[in-house]
Amino acid sequence: MARNELPKPAQGLTGVVLWIVAIVMWIVAPSIAYAPAGAFVIDTGIALASAGFAIFFVSSLRSYLLALLLAVIAIILFAVxxxxxxxxxxxFLRIFVPFIALLMPLNKQLNGIRIFA
Incomplete structure (x- = not known):
């Protein structure tokens, strides 16, 4: 394994953990009384689920870290x-964030256009 290559177990574990956290957030969000906070929890779940989906298709450590960084930026923008x-x-974010994550399998298949690198 090359130094820059991402280990598959770490990739899979991170993706599954992000999805589990997102699903828990979507379950808990309706019980939050303050509407903007509930919406933020749901939107944070969208960002985490999108990052979890995209991480399954990254191949390098740099792309992995950039995917997580973009998720953090999305969460900050969702808070605003x-x-x-x-x-x-x-x-815009509710459409754009999952769209970027859905481009990752296409990026991996084409292996040309780099989205997170």
């Missing part, structure tokens, strides 16, 4: 959108 009630930003 939810608590400041910037609706256009929220709708």
């Amino acid at each position: 959108g939810d608590f400041a009630q910037v609706t256009p930003l929220l709708y």
Whole structure:
């Protein structure tokens, strides 16, 4: 295994853990009384699930770390959108974040256009 290559067990474990956390967040969110906080929990779940999906298709450690960094940036932008009630930003992120994650299998198949690297 090359130094820059991501170990498959770490890749799989991170993806599964992110999905589990996202599902738990989606289950807990309806019980939150403060509406913007509940929406933020749901949106954070979207970012984590998207990162978990994308991580299954990255091959290098750098791409792995960039995928996690983009998830953190998405969570920060979701916080701004939810608590400041910037609706256009929220709708854009709710479409764009999963779309970028769905491009990862295509990126791996084409092995040309790099999304996270």
